[in-house]
Amino acid sequence: MIYIGIDDTDTLDTPGTNQLARHLVRELTGLVRGRVVTRHQLLEDPRIPCTRKNGCAAIECESASDLTIDALAARIRPVMLAWCPPGSDPGLCIATSPISEAVVEFGRQCQRRLLSQVEARELAADQGIYLAGLGGTQDGVIGALAAVGLINTRNDGRVVYSSSAGIDHFDITGVHGVAAILGNGVDEVRCYATSQRVTAGTIDVGKRLRPNYRDGRVVLFVSLLIGETSDWRAERIV
Secondary structure, three states, rough: OEEEEEEEOOOOOOOOOOHHHHHHHHHOOOOEEEEEEEEEOOOOOOOOOOOOOOOOEEEEEEEEEOOOOOHHHHHHHHHHHHHOOOOOOOEEEEOOOOOOOHHHHHHHOOOOOOOOOOHHHHHHHHOOOEEEEEEOOOOHHHHHHHHHHHOOOOOOOOEEEEEEEOOEOOOOOEEEEEEHHHHHOOEEEEOOOOOEOOOOOEOOOOOOOOOOOEEOOOEEEEEEOOOOOOOOEOOOOO
């Protein structure tokens, strides 16, 4: 398994890191098979510059060719450089499984306290992980490494892309039946208030389907609606 982490790739007036991650999946067709893209929330602190919310993105994929990490990085770098606007501070991390507990813990710590580029680079070097800053201050290396750690908790963040045969399952909007949701890359639907599984009814997913990554499964949390056009409303949880 290959994990790609990216962070600090946008400015206020440009598409965000989640969109770049989805773009990378498309651009890397034939080289890797993208399985999921996850968005992870990092520490929000006035000392941490960020565009809107301090989030990073990770791509979990499988190799579809005889590809080294350096060759994959060489393919990704120009795509990111063409995408990322002046004023962004992009970072790129690429690692293969297994991912050590030290990297997982680095991701968790990035959600709790300030960490530095030096700490990120030293850990990546110690673990033999590719980590590079692609512009600006290069502070994106912190979140890029954190993204790889956090997706490997198998219990953090939102899933913003899930693919089968090149189809983005989550590119749907509006009201859908539970069965249709379960047929679009979601493993289970749970009531947010009770954690009980939901097996019937209709769900208003809003502008786009955004389930969570919980216990290695793609889980959509919903809340009950009364007197509305659907039975449930999808919850957008960090």
